[in-house]
Amino acid sequence: MKASLLLQTALRHFAQHGYEGASLQEIAQDVGIKKPSIYAHYRGKDDLFLTAMRYALDTQKTHLATYFISTRHLSLEQSLKGFFDWFLEESTQNDQLKFILRIAYFPPVKLEREVTDLINPFFDTMQRHLTRLLRERNRTEQILYSDDYASAALAYLTVTEGTMTEFVFNGVAAYERRFTAVWPIFWRGLVR
Amino acid sequence: MKASLLLQTALRHFAQHGYEGASLQEIAQDVGIKKPSIYAHYRGKDDLFLTAMRYALDTQKTHLATYFISTRHLSLEQSLKGFFDWFLEESTQNDQLKFILRIAYFPPVKLEREVTDLINPFFDTMQRHLTRLLRERNRTEQILYSDDYASAALAYLTVTEGTMTEFVFNGVAAYERRFTAVWPIFWRGLVR
DNA sequence: CGTCACCTTCCTAACGGTCGTTAGTTAACA
């Protein structure tokens, strides 16, 4: 029970301060235990960090799959637009996506390899999901301008990341300004 | 002389390891002096960091202006596309843009206010530059779909950031993959 | 021209504090 709370707390601290900036002392204090007690659950800071990372990636991977299944009855446009709302809701509930974005962009140098090996499959999965979504929907809707679904998925990812990092950094108002600006243009470029 | 080298080196370290991850010890060693000698030039780590930041923002601001002036004779499409190449070249020459992107997204918590106060005007300037560019070019080219130039500029910024952070994190190959994927779609959405 | 004071820039030594980590112990529980 404490182990789970410990993981959640650590994840929040890592998301907020980064690997180097997060302190075991403060994490323990937040949980309500002493610093050395962490070592009853994890082998050290690296272990705690990587476990938090695996946990965040796993959780978000299933959440992601759930979202794309739940929008199966919606139009392609609604599915893709709704993903932004989903991200926003998900991000306000917990810090997992912020954590993932942060360490994806700026991993601790000494754990760069391990981070990359965990992160890359995550984004690959994401792109595969999107590619499949685009292909399948287009079979019925016949709406896309190009049939290069992989490129479309990658472009969509680029736009979402540019928008979402804006939320992580500048808050919801700046995020919505960007989304409002970029979405009509992107969608117009995507469809016939 | 050493002061300038010190600043450049510090900037590189901050870009690579973040504020908390960068060590005065290692910075000094890279420069070829001892750690306390830093205090002959700067009041401390915060001062060094903020000075590096002001320097990077100032330099990049003028470089940016120079670029947009130098492309005055090119078409809008070439200007906007060329900006990506300019960014790439600029980034391989020094770490200033990487540094700026990093601290823009994840500033040290204790200096959040100061960082925001410096960064925001920078991005505002950037957006204003772009808005003006779009408006002026469209007056002669009559090519854009919408005359909401501010939104177009913001959308463009979103796409560039999404692409450029990819370069900072995943290298030039991933960057070019993204650019190739996103540019045709974005441009198609932008023009009539 | 010489010299004296001053400032800059570097140094060594060391400070107090925080870091992550380990050893050893205790209480609770299966």
Add this chain to the structure above:
DNA sequence: TGTTAACTAACGACCGTTAGGAAGGTGACG
């Protein structure tokens, strides 16, 4: 009885920072 999860105490390493002094250059003044 053995295991788990917490504790206290303390370790060595590194952190940013300060004190104090040495070397070198600069400029003023007799």
